[in-house]
Amino acid sequence: MKKELENIGLDRRFLAEASLYPDLYVGRVISQYKDLYKAMTENGDVAAEISGKVRFDAETLSDYPAVGDFVMLDRNENSGGNAIIRHVLTRKSAFIRRAAGTAKGEQVVAANIDTVFCCMSLNNDYNLRRMERYLGVAWDSGAVPVIVLTKADLCDDLPQKLEELDAVACGVDVLVTSSLTEDGCASVRKYLGRGRTVALLGSSGVGKSTLINRLLGHDALKTRGLRNDDRGRHATTRRDLYILPDGGAVIDTPGMRELGIESADFAKAFADIDALAAQCKFHDCTHTGEPHCAVQQAISDGLLSAKRFSNYQKLKKEARYEGLNSRQIEAEKIATMFAEVGGIKNARRFAKENNRRKRGM
Incomplete structure (x- = not known):
């Protein structure tokens, strides 16, 4: 069974860290539902829960175990109740989202991923701006993104779609898949294999579950299509790690609403704009009206899409406000508005002095 753990990513780095806890057993979290976990160990799967110390020491939700984490357990068999998770081994990559309604709370959606399949269907779901969002989140996770276009059988203008996508891919591999033929998913298999973990990212209904079922060789997940309003029906409401028959593992995640843009890597997702x-004349150029702006010049010359640049600005702004409540968002906006005069306190002081001068006149 130890070979099975190595098959799903237990490498020398994790083994070296695990050796620091000689009285515990290493396992990988393969499923999570609220406060309960299922972990794969060398003696099989065990139900598990976190220890009181892990809960006490956790400063944020990201310190709790997540699907894909390698953890240290007090047992490696189902006897005497649930196993206890004593430690979470250092992650090499992670999808992180901000906990709803908080300014700083972060939660790990999936951990220790090698490759992220950014999925988008070639029918009504096709949206370049959405793919830019996916790539930003994927790059920030620490894994390598790969664009996977699904439902190719529903696309009448594939060459045009691929040409459009080339402008936002920034060197990321692009794969085209279809669920109608046996080899329709063959292109993704070269990214799989022993010791590797892949996660799927994309809107609900674009074919993520169908792709996972094809890779597994059986229907392990329910599949649902896009609704008439082009929004996906959420077939997945929890996160699970599945072991692939040809080696490696795949992690299914809920729809994109689970992941915010607040931790996106804009430098890689928008490498062309950076x-x-x-090349701009001013190092602090905002690309909105300054002279000798290379970004605006590229837009004028047709080398950069105005829509792509607009989305870049939108996502950077969203990254500041994602996860904040209405009062926190308003505070952030006010702070931005008065930043040039040294903050809102200075602005109030300036307003009071201005009123005094007016009264003295």
């Missing part, structure tokens, strides 16, 4: 910005 390269242009480096």
Whole structure:
């Protein structure tokens, strides 16, 4: 069974860290539902829960175990109740989302991923701006993104779609898949294999579950299509790690609403814009009206899409406000508005002095 753990990513790095806890057993979290976990160990799967110390020491939700984590347990068999998770081994990558309604609370959605399949269907779900969002989140996780286009059988203008996508891919591999043929998913298999973990990211209904079922060789997940309003029906409401028959593992995640843009890597997702910005005359150029702006010049010359740049600005702004409640968002906006005059306190002081002068006139 130890080989099974190695098959799903237990490498020398994790083994070296696990050796620091000689009285405990290493396992990988393969499923989570609220406060209960299922972990795979060398003696099989065990039900588990976190220890009181782990709960006490956790400063944020991201310190709790997540699907994909390698953890240290007090037992490796189902006897005497649930196993206890004593430690979470250091992650090499992670999808992180901000906990709803908080300014700083973060929660790990999936951990220790090698490759992220950014999935988008070639029918009504096709949206370049959405893919830019996916790539930003994927790059920030620490894993390598791969664009996976699904439902190719429903696309009448594939060459045009691929040409459009090339402008936002920034060197990321692009795969085209279909669920109608036996080899329709063959292109994704080269990213799978022993010791590797893949996670799927994308809107609900684009074919993530169908792709996982095809890779598993059986229907382990329910599949649902897009609704008439082009929004997906949420077939997945929890996160699970599945062991692939040809080696490696895949993690299914709920729809994109589970992941915010607040931790996106804009430098990689918008590498072309960053390269242009480096050519601007002013190092603090906002690309909105300054002279000799390389970004605006590229837009004028048709080298950069105005829509892509607009989405870049939108996502950077969203990254500041994602997860904040209405009062926190308003505070952030006010702070931004008065930043040039040294903050809101200075602005109030300036207003009072201005009123005094007016009264003295």
